[in-house]
Amino acid sequence: MTAYLVAVGIVALIYMLLTLGLNLQYGYTGLINFGHVAFFAIGAYASALLTLSGWPMAPAFAVGTLLAGLAAWPIGLLSLRLSDDYLAVVTLGFSEAVRITIQEERWLTKGVQGLPGIPRMFQSLGIGEYAEIATLALLVVVNAAAVALVVHLVRSPYGRLIQAIRDDEVAVEALGKHPARLKVQVFMVGAALAGLAGGFYAHFITYLSPDQFLPLVTFYVWIAMIIGGPGRTAGAVAGATILMVFLEGSRFTRELVPGVSEVQLASVRIAMIGLALILMTLYRPQGIFGERKE
Amino acid sequence: MTTAVDFVNLALNGLVEGLLIALPALALTLVMGIARFPNAATGDYMTVSAYAALGVQKALGVAIAVAAIGAAAAGIAVALFFHLWVFRALARRRPVASLVASIGIAFLVRALLTLFVGQEQQTFQVALVRAWNFGGVRLLPTDLYAALGAIVAMAALFALLHATPIGRQMRAVADNPDLARASGIRAGRVMLVMWACTGALCAVGGVLMGVKAVVMPELGWELLIPAFAAMILGGIGSVPGAVAGGVLLGMVQELSIPFVGPSYKIAVTFGVMLAVLLLRPRGLFGSAPAAR
Amino acid sequence: MPSNRTRREFLATGAGLAAASMLPTLVFAQAGATFRIGSLCPISGGGSSYGSGMQKAIEIAIADVNAAGGAGGRKLELFSEDSQTKPDAAVLAAKKLIEVNKVQAVIGTWASGVTLAVMPLTDAANLIEMNCSGAPAISTEDKKDLVWRFQATNDRFGAAFAVIAEKRGYKRPATMAFNNASGIGNTEGFKKAWEKKGGQIVASVVYEPSRPSYRSELQQILAAKPDVIVTGSYLPDTTIILREWYQSGQDVKWIIPGWAANPDLVKALGNEVCEGIISVDSVSNENAPSYKSLDAQYLKATGKSLSSNVYAAMTYDMVICIALAMEAAGANATVAQVNAKIRDVANPPGDKVSSFAEGKKLIAEKKKVNFEGASSRLDFDQYGDVTPDFGVYVIEKGQLVRRDVVSI
Structure with a gap:
């Protein structure tokens, strides 16, 4: 049981890291990124491929994180030229282009056959089942560091500027600051967090294939952020937890709902997520824990 | 070797696919122009309509053209329902609120459909005829009908927008909502008509796509990204733009196959979209600036 | 499943997962008496048209074995999860089966991606894995010979x-x-x-x-x-x-x-x-008696003919193979001992048998059996793959x- 909860916890923390990244981009800066899964995929594949070719894990993670951040650079530049709606669609298209590239460049990624046998974290220490607990602990630390980073960013003069961009870009410009550079940087930091999450994901699932990186992942992260309340760091933490409890909890609720077959249950689960999203936007736009602002 | 005839055939395929993409792109661009948000549930409105047409055809044994009326009724009903329940209430909020809600609607609609109709594919009963062959250039009759259907729907929309009072009001709201309100246009009615048009477009699109391919709960969802791309390419809010964007994307996609293969063709459309946006941030026909 | 009652009460309090962490003691309380099989079929997602039937066939097989008095002195107990035909969902489901339900075998994985993602987990826990996947990589990744493939590559x-x-x-x-x-x-x-x-x-x-x-x-x-x-x-x-x-x-x-x-x-x-x-x-293996008897039961349970779902015959055979191996390995055999007997009971030489009851009788007479499955002759090669x-x-x-x- 403990190990199962640890596993669920690991996945929740991976989603949390993703949500923190998106929250930094959208919640604080107002950058609409619907291609989050692309950076997740880049981080996952980079780290997996490097460790499979014999690299130690730490530098592989670093490279994955870095690559994801760098991949966000051109998109960040583009975000300066495009308004919200255009950016939403462009990023969505970008994530599909990344997925197709991963799928097609078989010499590198083995394409649709996928990459099996990715090493687990802390496996080489020979500490058996404690390896996963160690992974969980590391994820907690990484998430805490990410939260600290975000909070620091937000509270710094830099961060106040970021939030000012979201609220009134022209005014910021009038102050003689460069919102453009800031926005690109924020975009890259958010993407790097997604890349880091990808590294953890790759070494936890141990098998990667392109169809694990569909836009659905992006939508899940958006859902987590919306549930928790955009622009709230604690919200990202709560949102990811609730999403995970909801997705995994249904394994245990099956026995509670008689007369619903498992096929139907899968549909009911998605329907509930959709309904939650509608109701949240309608009635709790500040997230479930936030105070009403709008 | 790819010959000239092959390229003509590819272009034809692209044209038909593009026209079919243009329908949801039109539905998107109408909502974008008047309600001002990207409606991610557009594809799922199509799916509902396609299943409605299937149901009518199975129950009554009528021709597809007749069944399409049932589809239109379903499409319009769904579009109006979610407008009245969700989007109307979100009208004063930032567009992203409506966007997120529309993703929720997309999930909800698709999941409910799956729950009730199952995941197995269904097909319309269509008589299959051999293609007309003009010196190697092949024209499939079903493709021709699909293209004609799409063109008729577009023409009807165009006529509505340009030749009726409510159409002129819709355009006025799209151009300048404040001015429109000041000149006494009732925005509520305009919205209702706009959503009805959206539902009808989705219905035609859903049925044509269902006839050409197969009907499954993911039918419309899969078309969402290309439809978005077509709308962006043509310029948000522009009716001719959505059509041109759809056709251009369809043709680029198919014509790129000999060079990049059938997988990268999807990425190529993304590249074209990016290139156009970099050169012309408002899209091909866009009047409203897309850039900040 | 005796723990259901308790679990239901726990969850009814609305405590959800938090409450589930209280379960280990309950689970341990009933371990040992049964051999626990985890079914991880593609109930939803890409494999959904087969998943339910596959799981139904597993249930039929388990009922057959238990009706014959169990295997190796133990009854079989089934725990079912949905792989959603997705590797990441399947990993969590497999973790749940392994950790919460303490299953000794995970069977019925279908898509190759799912099997490849689940294998490292079953391998690490030294459990039997049985699948209906086609990817060649499954043979080479199976380092401990714990993975059995019932579908042709x-x-x-x-x-x-x-x-x-x-x-x-x-x-x-x-x-x-x-x-x-x-x-x-x-x-x-x-x-x-x-x-x-x-x-x-x-x-x-x-x-x-x-x-x-x-x-x-x-x-x-x-x-x-x-x-x-x-x-x-x-x-x-x-x-x-x-x-x-x-x-x-x-x-x-x-x-x-x-x-x-x-x-x-x-x-x-x-x-x-x-x-x-x-x-x-x-x-x-349509002319085999095992196929015919399963076909009748399957028709009764699902209203469909067994020929509509080739994977259902495979999942049925998975259970029977495990049960026969348990019988051959003797009372209270470990998972490794059971696993070691799978080739013995499925491959020639030996007396051909087509049901668990038949095999159990012969094994009791100290005879070597060769199970002829409903899905195929079930002769495993050195990779644990069949050649139907x-x-x-x-x-x-x-x-x-x-x-x-x-x-x-």
Whole structure:
């Protein structure tokens, strides 16, 4: 049981890291990124491929994180030229282009056959089942560091500027600051967090294939952020937890709902997520824990 | 070797696919122009309509053209329902609120459909005829009908927008909502008509796509990204733009196959979209600036 | 499942997962008395048309074994999860089966991606894994010989296609593959086998899933004037491709895997379009008594014939194999001891048996048995893979008529 909860916890923390990244981009800066899964995929594949070719894990993670951040650079530049709606669609298209590239460049990624046998974290220490607990602990630390980073960013003069961009870009410009550079940087930091999450994901699932990186992942992260309340760091933490409890909890609720077959249950689960999203936007736009602002 | 005839055939395929993409792109661009948000549930409105047409055809044994009326009724009903329940209430909020809600609607609609109709594919009963062959250039009759259907729907929309009072009001709201309100246009009615048009477009699109391919709960969802791309390419809010964007994307996609293969063709459309946006941030026909 | 009651009460309090952490003591309380089997079928997602039937067949098998008094002195207990046909969902489901339900075998994984993601977990816990996946990588990743494959590998499918194409005298084959591991595996397996026979492929294409049309892809293939097109495809894309091919009017034959060329395809396209299409599937062991008895039970449980779901016969056999191995390994055998007996009870030599009860009796008489499954003869090679026979069906006037059986 403990190990199962640890596993669920690991996945929740991976989603949390993703949500923190998106929250930094959208919640604080107002950058609409619907291609989050692309950076997740880049981080996952980079780290997996490097460790499979014999690299130690730490530098592989670093490279994955870095690559994801760098991949966000051109998109960040583009975000300066495009308004919200255009950016939403462009990023969505970008994530599909990344997925197709991963799928097609078989010499590198083995394409649709996928990459099996990715090493687990802390496996080489020979500490058996404690390896996963160690992974969980590391994820907690990484998430805490990410939260600290975000909070620091937000509270710094830099961060106040970021939030000012979201609220009134022209005014910021009038102050003689460069919102453009800031926005690109924020975009890259958010993407790097997604890349880091990808590294953890790759070494936890141990098998990667392109169809694990569909836009659905992006939508899940958006859902987590919306549930928790955009622009709230604690919200990202709560949102990811609730999403995970909801997705995994249904394994245990099956026995509670008689007369619903498992096929139907899968549909009911998605329907509930959709309904939650509608109701949240309608009635709790500040997230479930936030105070009403709008 | 790819010959000239092959390229003509590819272009034809692209044209038909593009026209079919243009329908949801039109539905998107109408909502974008008047309600001002990207409606991610557009594809799922199509799916509902396609299943409605299937149901009518199975129950009554009528021709597809007749069944399409049932589809239109379903499409319009769904579009109006979610407008009245969700989007109307979100009208004063930032567009992203409506966007997120529309993703929720997309999930909800698709999941409910799956729950009730199952995941197995269904097909319309269509008589299959051999293609007309003009010196190697092949024209499939079903493709021709699909293209004609799409063109008729577009023409009807165009006529509505340009030749009726409510159409002129819709355009006025799209151009300048404040001015429109000041000149006494009732925005509520305009919205209702706009959503009805959206539902009808989705219905035609859903049925044509269902006839050409197969009907499954993911039918419309899969078309969402290309439809978005077509709308962006043509310029948000522009009716001719959505059509041109759809056709251009369809043709680029198919014509790129000999060079990049059938997988990268999807990425190529993304590249074209990016290139156009970099050169012309408002899209091909866009009047409203897309850039900040 | 005695723990259900308690669990229900726990969850009814609304505490959800937090409450579930209180469960370990309850779980340990009942361990030991039964052998625990975890079923991880594709109930939802891409494999959903098979998943429910597969799980039903597992339930039937477990009832059969328990009705015969259990195996190796123990009854079998079933815990079921949904893999959602997705690797990440399957990993969590497998963790739950392994950690919460303490299962000793995970069976019924279907998509190759799911099996490849679940294998490292079962391997690490030294549990038996049984799947219906086709990817060749599964054989090489199985380092501890704990993984058993009841479905023919994609390579074997491809090889069967090549034998069939050769037998029927085709000279210019082309291939079309759906872009996933199984689709490409089939056509590449075919290419390998065909080129070994000295043949050549005149054209090949890999196409994307969920497209509204495959005309351009098809056009590329038809331009090479093949006499037969071999596919690694699924039902929706096959429907679209064949409809467009028929309208194009070009004469060509088709060899298509059985999961795509089935009665649903005929229903979607009509008799005329489908006439002459060759459908290839691993044949269940239809003349075996095990198949017949399962067919009757399956029909009763699901209202469908067993032939509508080849994987159901496989999952049924998984349980029977485990049970016979348990019987052979003796009372209170460990998972490793049971696993070591699987080849013994399934492969020749030995007396052929076709049900658990029959096998149990012979094992009690200290005889070596050779289980003839409902899905195939079930003879495992050194990788734990089976080599079923392949049925060659030709669609004639809307009916799939078996014309040949091919062994490779």
